Amino acid sequence: MSEARKIPFRNPGWAGNTGEFDLTEAQVRGDEYVGKRPPEGGHASGASTYPYMLAERDPEAPIFDGPFKERLEKIRSRYPDARSALLPALGMAQELRGYLSPETMEQVAGLLDLSPAYVRGVATFYTMYNKRPVGRFLIQVCTNISCGICGGDDVLQAFLNNTETELGETSEDGNFTVIEAECLAGCGFPTTVQINSRYYENVMPKDVPEILERLKAQGE
Amino acid sequence: MSDQQTPNTVTFTLDGQEVTVPKGTTILRAAESIGIKIPHYCFHPGLSSPAMCRLCLVEVEGWPRMAPSCKETAQDGMVVFTNSELAQKQRTGVLEFYLVNHPLDCPICDQSGECDLQDYVFEEGREHGRGREPKRVLGRDDFGGDVLFNGDRCVMCTRCVRFMREVAEDERLCVVERGNRAVIDTFFEEGLEGSPYAGNIIDICPVGALISKDFLHKARAWDLDRTPSVCPSCSQGCNITLQVRDDLVQRLKPRENLEVNGWWMCDFGRHNYEWMNRTDRTEVPMVRGQEVGWADALGDLLQALKDAKESVKAVTWAHAPNEEMGLLSGLLAELGGGEVVYRSPRTEGEVPLPGFPLLARREDLAPNVNGAEIFGFRRVGDNNSQGGLDELAGHDGVLIVVGDPIEDYGEDFGSKAELYVYLGSYQSKTASNAHFVLPITTFAEQEGTYTNVQGRVQRFWPGVRSPASARPGWLILGALVAELTGTEAPVSADQAFAKIAEKTSEFGGITYRDLGPRGAVAGKPAGVSGD
Numbered sequence: 185m186s187e188a189r190k191i192p193f194r195n196p197g198w199a200g201n202t203g204e205f206d207l208t209e210a211q212v213r214g215d216e217y218v219g220k221r222p223p224e225g226g227h228a229s230g231a232s233t234y235p236y237m238l239a240e241r242d243p244e245a246p247i248f249d250g251p252f253k254e255r256l257e258k259i260r261s262r263y264p265d266a267r268s269a270l271l272p273a274l275g276m277a278q279e280l281r282g283y284l285s286p287e288t289m290e291q292v293a294g295l296l297d298l299s300p301a302y303v304r305g306v307a308t309f310y311t312m313y314n315k316r317p318v319g320r321f322l323i324q325v326c327t328n329i330s331c332g333i334c335g336g337d338d339v340l341q342a343f344l345n346n347t348e349t350e351l352g353e354t355s356e357d358g359n360f361t362v363i364e365a366e367c368l369a370g371c372g373f374p375t376t377v378q379i380n381s382r383y384y385e386n387v388m389p390k391d392v393p394e395i396l397e398r399l400k401a402q403g404e
Numbered sequence: 405m406s407d408q409q410t411p412n413t414v415t416f417t418l419d420g421q422e423v424t425v426p427k428g429t430t431i432l433r434a435a436e437s438i439g440i441k442i443p444h445y446c447f448h449p450g451l452s453s454p455a456m457c458r459l460c461l462v463e464v465e466g467w468p469r470m471a472p473s474c475k476e477t478a479q480d481g482m483v484v485f486t487n488s489e490l491a492q493k494q495r496t497g498v499l500e501f502y503l504v505n506h507p508l509d510c511p512i513c514d515q516s517g518e519c520d521l522q523d524y525v526f527e528e529g530r531e532h533g534r535g536r537e538p539k540r541v542l543g544r545d546d547f548g549g550d551v552l553f554n555g556d557r558c559v560m561c562t563r564c565v566r567f568m569r570e571v572a573e574d575e576r577l578c579v580v581e582r583g584n585r586a587v588i589d590t591f592f593e594e595g596l597e598g599s600p601y602a603g604n605i606i607d608i609c610p611v612g613a614l615i616s617k618d619f620l621h622k623a624r625a626w627d628l629d630r631t632p633s634v635c636p637s638c639s640q641g642c643n644i645t646l647q648v649r650d651d652l653v654q655r656l657k658p659r660e661n662l663e664v665n666g667w668w669m670c671d672f673g674r675h676n677y678e679w680m681n682r683t684d685r686t687e688v689p690m691v692r693g694q695e696v697g698w699a700d701a702l703g704d705l706l707q708a709l710k711d712a713k714e715s716v717k718a719v720t721w722a723h724a725p726n727e728e729m730g731l732l733s734g735l736l737a738e739l740g741g742g743e744v745v746y747r748s749p750r751t752e753g754e755v756p757l758p759g760f761p762l763l764a765r766r767e768d769l770a771p772n773v774n775g776a777e778i779f780g781f782r783r784v785g786d787n788n789s790q791g792g793l794d795e796l797a798g799h800d801g802v803l804i805v806v807g808d809p810i811e812d813y814g815e816d817f818g819s820k821a822e823l824y825v826y827l828g829s830y831q832s833k834t835a836s837n838a839h840f841v842l843p844i845t846t847f848a849e850q851e852g853t854y855t856n857v858q859g860r861v862q863r864f865w866p867g868v869r870s871p872a873s874a875r876p877g878w879l880i881l882g883a884l885v886a887e888l889t890g891t892e893a894p895v896s897a898d899q900a901f902a903k904i905a906e907k908t909s910e911f912g913g914i915t916y917r918d919l920g921p922r923g924a925v926a927g928k929p930a931g932v933s934g935d
Contacts, residue, residue, distance in 0.1 A: 286591070290591070299576065300591040301577055301578040301591040301594070302578055303591075304578055304591050305565075305578030305580060308580045309579075309581070309582045
């Protein structure tokens with residue numbers, strides 16, 4: 185078996201900062217397109233698809249107050265019943281607070297007139313809702329098939345070692361939470377790592393310290 | 405069957421048999437109607453069908469893939485196979501998956517013996533599993549109330565979640581997480597405490613995932629004798645099964661009756677059974693303090709009743725069956741009339757089951773208040789079934805007590821009575837002045853009927869052996885009435901019922917045969933109900 189045929193593949197490794205990582209969102213999309221985001225949302229049609237992560241998330245933030253209440257009403261107006269508005273409502277809560285605590289779930293349930301148990305069932309079904317506080321950078325390492333056979337597990341381990349955390353835990357400085365992800369649809373570029381909303385492709389264990397340094401610098 | 409086809413029916417072929425059913429009937433229900441049982445978990449007749457357990461899949465000729473029979477309605481000309489090679493193979497395969505993480509702890513599982521997983525695997529499962537991986541372990545969770553959850557045994561049929569959502573309309577359960585980690589839970593520490601119908605999720609759980617703390621390790625399912633009965637805890641009269649081991653009632657389970665309680669019963673009734681196992685019973689007939697045989701006791705009593713000159717007063721309770729009440733009423737009529745009073749506990753407010761509007765825990769906490777009203781008995785006493793008998797306590801004529809142990813009065817109860825007859829199941833200090841103490845059987849030990857809040861007369865059967873000398877109240881009262889009127893005494897409960905039905909228009913025209921296991925309302929045709 186030692187003579188097994190080697191697959192002629194060589195991971196080129198993470199391309200490093202090709203420039204786009206330093207761009208702000210406004211630079212990417214243009215000022216006119218991004219505009220100023222009102223917390224109460226724009227038109228109702230876009231109120232539930234309003235993806236952005238606030239730089240500072242406050243677990244105690246008042247949710248669905250003032251302008252956010254207005255946005256929730258816009259979201260609700262799009263659906264025949266409150267149950268349908270649950271996913272965007274939870275999304276909003278996570279946006280503001282960073283994760284969905286039992287108290288948050290209960291508040292959302294109260295606002296939409298649903299049972300807390302139902303909200304918990306929904307929130308735990310979807311992996312993109314955080315049920316625990318996460319660090320400033322949520323690092324999701326794909327260990328599914330393509331990434332898995334190209335060393336995704338080693339990359340995951342490298343992230344854990346370098347951030348000195350256990351899977352799912354947040355590092356002491358509050359910067360990093362490393363979790364395993366199922367397929368991120370970057371199978372052509374294993375190992376794919378998603379950090380907050382950005383993809384890092386062709387990541388190898390040796391690239392990990394550099395990525396983390398860069399993130400740390402960004403976080404300060 | 406097929407020659408009765410109308411536009412509202414469909415005819416299809418099921419395992420080679422032609423079946424005609426009303427339009428909209430699912431294949432699973434149609435199969436049940438001709439005695440073919442299709443294994444299933446997630447389907448329950450009282451709940452919606454999510455078709456998610458994948459166990460009831462059947463082969464339909466010409467269809468590209470198998471159909472969930474709990475959801476798929478029968479259509480004209482369909483050819484369905486529930487037992488083809490494909491269908492059997494499918495079930496065997498699904499069952500193998502069900503056992504991947506199942507702990508197989510049947511020897512210590514309370515559901516063992518009445519477990520659908522056990523039964524199905526026994527019938528169609530593989531001889532041994534092929535899994536080599538360690539089993540996932542979720543552990544146990546106390547849901548509060550009477551419910552204990554054992555996550556490893558769960559097959560994720562979500563019957564409990566749907567019961568709480570659709571029937572109890574108190575959505576406290578949910579499926580937490582997904583896939584392999586999925587588990588039933590409440591909202592964190594909320595639990596099921598205070599949900600008056602939560603006990604039903606234990607009944608509908610097809611496996612041992614939800615078990616009763618009250619019944620935990622008390623008896624094996626196959627050691628229980630099951631007797632159809634009627635819940636005596638309120639005037640709703642839910643149809644139940646007495647489950648008895650060693651002549652002790654171990655638990656009560658609801659029995660299907662779509663006219664009364666559906667498949668459900670409340671936790672209050674479910675857990676109010678310990679009193680059926682009381683041991684402070686009257687054992688032998690006593691006449692003026694002397695133990696005597698029944699023949700002597702009845703002879704003496706008859707003579708004493710004939711000799712008595714003073715007026716008659718009687719007291720009973722709303723736990724007495726119709727037969728006992730009717731014949732007591734008949735006896736008083738023969739003795740020249742007299743008033744019968746009864747006592748019954750009562751509480752404020754009903755506890756309805758929102759998803760099944762016929763069912764509610766009623767305000768009257770005794771089974772036969774309606775019966776007592778039909779016989780014209782006067783209600784006395786307070787809401788705890790106490791007091792109200794001061795007049796009787798000092799009555800100087802004939803005093804007859806039937807059933808009610810009158811535990812709230814002192815030893816001087818009936819001390820002034822010319823003749824005091826106590827027909828009771830329990831020893832009581834108020835019987836100490838009784839000239840005649842005659843042991844009668846409890847509702848769990850005899851056959852009889854109760855009239856529920858809807859006016860429905862429902863039968864119950866004996867599930868527990870009585871003390872050797874105790875006799876049903878109707879037998880004793882019936883013998884006395886027969887002697888006084890010179891007619892034949894009733895020797896069975898249906899004869900006793902026939903005797904009271906003659907004189908009571910509310911029961912007119914009903915016989916035990918009409919009542920059957922589901923009861924009937926006088927003047928209305930017997931209700932059609934499920935199996």
